[in-house]
Amino acid sequence: MAIEDSDAAASPYTDAARARLAMAHEACELAGLARAAVPIGEHELHPDGTARSPGSVLADAAGVLRAAHRFFEAAAVSERLGGASWQLIGDVLGVEAQSARARFAAAESCFREELQKAGAVGGAGDAGWWRAYTAGNPLEAARDLDDWVLRHEDGDGDLGAAPVSGGLVRRDPGSKQRDPDSK
Template identity: 70%
Template structure:
């Protein structure tokens, strides 16, 4: 559903939704990696051989979940939601929602790194090659589908929307 001029940039909401998709991919991959129990992971008495490794894995999953949460809030804002709706959805006040997500929104709008200063190769890739970034996610979705029905061949990139060029 790529609308408008094919050379036109994607809408802010489209770019924000791609960030949500990437955050979900990252979260899913990290969580999936924590499921298998390695052949030499446990000692004969059932304790871990590598102290702290499981907790470190869980911390990475939690960080990814936070990035997913922030990306979802920024997407809702780019898609037109006001702080009242964001707050209502989360069961908090509009002010609390704004306090929690305003920095992430500003970082997104300015194309800056994440609110905690983390460098994002994804944000750079998305800014330079948004369609390629979406196609990378298409590939990931198609490799990992599990009874998801017919997703088509472009489950991510097929829904992208470009800004409509009014020729002004």
């Protein structure tokens, strides 16, 4: 379902939708960093094939790895806010539920706090810019990602005009968030 501007203020996205949007942003950043590592410019190598800037390729790879870790963490938070229990996350990762919780609980808590700050007057908080941007301006963030996906489409099939924003779910004003670990 496409999202209309007039609906944005009246019915904010669910926390799970915002977490999924944050994960999409991390995936976008990761893809951009990895994609930038593919071309080999003439200026990169000496005529004998050695690097003109020793260590630069490794530094770029370390940046990709850091982005991959942020994506991994955002995926766990997205799953949690989408209703997954620590047991399910542990099962998917091949670890005990307690290990999954120890690894990702702080990230989930931080994300939930950022969502609360975004709802407060003037509040984007002090988290990374993407998290504050996504929490405070989810429709704009989703549309930015719509544009990115459509610019980088490589025969992915018919993604439609809103491949990110079209899938986001709005909060039912009368509903309450539930803890995925409660019965």
